[in-house]
Amino acid sequence: MGNQTSEEREAIELENAEFSVFDTITPEKVAQLIIVGSTVHLAAMKYMETESDTDLFYSVLSTAVAILVALGMAYRNRVAGNGFDGSDIAHVSQFLPDFNILYLLYLPTFLSLLFARHLTIINLALAFNCSDLAPYMRLPIQAIFVLFNDAYYRDRHVYLKAIGLNCGLAYAMQRIGQLKSFDLVECNLFSILLTNVLFLIDSPVVHFQVLQNVLRGFLIAITLNYPLVRLTSSWNKYARTMVLFSTFASAFPLAVVHLFEIQGLNPAVWLYDYIISSPVRMKITLGWFCGLALLIPNIMILKSNFSLNSSRKIWHFIILGLIVPPLKQDPEFVKIALAGTTVIFLAVEYLRYLKLAPFGEYLDTKLRSFADFRDERGPIIISYIYLIIGVATPILLNDSLVGVISLGVGDSLASIVGSRWGRSRWPGTNKTIEGTLAFISATSICSLGFKYLLGEFKDVPSLKLVLICVFSGLLEGNSVLNDNILIPSFMLIIREIFK
Numbered sequence: 001m002g003n004q005t006s007e008e009r010e011a012i013e014l015e016n017a018e019f020s021v022f023d024t025i026t027p028e029k030v031a032q033l034i035i036v037g038s039t040v041h042l043a044a045m046k047y048m049e050t051e052s053d054t055d056l057f058y059s060v061l062s063t064a065v066a067i068l069v070a071l072g073m074a075y076r077n078r079v080a081g082n083g084f085d086g087s088d089i090a091h092v093s094q095f096l097p098d099f100n101i102l103y104l105l106y107l108p109t110f111l112s113l114l115f116a117r118h119l120t121i122i123n124l125a126l127a128f129n130c131s132d133l134a135p136y137m138r139l140p141i142q143a144i145f146v147l148f149n150d151a152y153y154r155d156r157h158v159y160l161k162a163i164g165l166n167c168g169l170a171y172a173m174q175r176i177g178q179l180k181s182f183d184l185v186e187c188n189l190f191s192i193l194l195t196n197v198l199f200l201i202d203s204p205v206v207h208f209q210v211l212q213n214v215l216r217g218f219l220i221a222i223t224l225n226y227p228l229v230r231l232t233s234s235w236n237k238y239a240r241t242m243v244l245f246s247t248f249a250s251a252f253p254l255a256v257v258h259l260f261e262i263q264g265l266n267p268a269v270w271l272y273d274y275i276i277s278s279p280v281r282m283k284i285t286l287g288w289f290c291g292l293a294l295l296i297p298n299i300m301i302l303k304s305n306f307s308l309n310s311s312r313k314i315w316h317f318i319i320l321g322l323i324v325p326p327l328k329q330d331p332e333f334v335k336i337a338l339a340g341t342t343v344i345f346l347a348v349e350y351l352r353y354l355k356l357a358p359f360g361e362y363l364d365t366k367l368r369s370f371a372d373f374r375d376e377r378g379p380i381i382i383s384y385i386y387l388i389i390g391v392a393t394p395i396l397l398n399d400s401l402v403g404v405i406s407l408g409v410g411d412s413l414a415s416i417v418g419s420r421w422g423r424s425r426w427p428g429t430n431k432t433i434e435g436t437l438a439f440i441s442a443t444s445i446c447s448l449g450f451k452y453l454l455g456e457f458k459d460v461p462s463l464k465l466v467l468i469c470v471f472s473g474l475l476e477g478n479s480v481l482n483d484n485i486l487i488p489s490f491m492l493i494i495r496e497i498f499k
Contacts, residue, residue: 180378
């Protein structure tokens with residue numbers, strides 16, 4: 001039986017009776033639907049040229065509709081069971097699917113459509129993992145999405161394994177982040193990304209092999225460490241550190257070395273030979289080390305002179321300088337470095353999360369000095385991980401600088417201008433129109449500068465390049481999904497559509 005009084009139940013029942021789903025359709029959500037819907041329409045106009053293209057788009061549409069219907073049915077079932085058999089009654093608005101599920105359907109689907117077309121339907125099916133249905137109901141429905149698609153039936157065993165892997169990864173992220181560091185949509189976005197990188201995508205290019213196998217090695221190491229983390233929880237902190245750190249520090253490189261070779265060599269040996277074989281790579285590496293050695297201590301010392309927001313955005317500007325010049329000199333080396341750095345950031349966060357003595361607390365203190373409210377919600381500091389993923393993904397996928405432009409320039413100036421001079425706020429968010437104008441202006445100028453000075457965006461006319469920045473700025477101003485994930489991905493999608 002529930003603990004609510006009759007007055008409380010009556011009040012909630014009255015509110016539920018007056019509630020309408022249409023009450024949740026707010027201006028910022030309408031703006032997002034228009035922006036995303038426009039890109040879907042433009043993509044359909046551009047890519048529905050052949051019969052196979054048309055079939056794929058119809059498959060995407062039918063699968064998306066089926067997912068939305070299933071989510072709607074789950075909502076109706078929860079409403080019907082609300083307060084059943086004397087249990088506490090809840091506000092039915094709590095049962096509505098998160099609006100950001102829109103991006104869980106949109107981002108993986110369109111990134112697949114543009115860069116790995118054969119994975120489009122499976123990635124859309126993986127998005128259904130966000131449903132609150134029990135796994136014994138959810139997994140068969142996802143399997144049906146795959147098995148009813150003729151193109152996937154031959155390799156059905158691969159895709160069914162992907163569904164299981166994705167479910168396990170999403171569950172692990174929910175447990176680790178406690179649905180505070182990552183919400184349900186973010187857990188599923190990253191589980192889909194990991195499922196693709198770890199299992200679905202098979203690419204021979206070196207930077208992807210580095211990303212895939214170093215990431216596999218990292219996951220193997222933390223999996224081996226997991227029982228030790230539980231076992232040593234009550235130990236002396238230094239004994240615990242010795243066991244956990246030595247296990248991780250041994251298992252991680254050994255797993256990577258065991259998983260793959262590059263040109264018949266140990267990956268570390270190959271990387272050393274690869275760097276010293278080119279004066280350009282040696283100069284880039286030296287520049288990175290010297291730059292970081294000078295910048296990191298100075299930022300730590302001087303950060304007290306800046307607001308938290310400004311000190312956080314300094315790193316965005318630094319990434320712009322660290323990536324753009326070297327990328328024009330040796331793009332493959334930069335991509336290899338980004339692939340490895342992404343996993344290194346995960347390893348740093350893992351060690352911070354464990355708070356191993358004596359450096360764990362120090363690392364936690366220093367990283368939390370740059371944390372915002374999203375980092376303080378849960379046990380994981382997500383900002384710098386999101387930043388490197390947002391910058392690296394467009395470069396690794398398509399040699400595109402949209403991540404650097406949107407985060408290194410646009411998001412930084414939007415945040416600084418909005419917090420200092422912003423007065424007019426977008427409905428439903430804490431973002432300002434002044435910040436959005438700063439984003440659009442900064443990204444437009446930077447993109448056009450890269451186009452005419454560095455030869456970027458050769459296949460995108462100038463007017464369309466500005467429109468990309470306008471669309472992205474408006475979406476950034478009206479959305480609440482983390483900008484470091486949403487905006488680079490959206491800019492990459494619309495840049496491909498507009499080229």
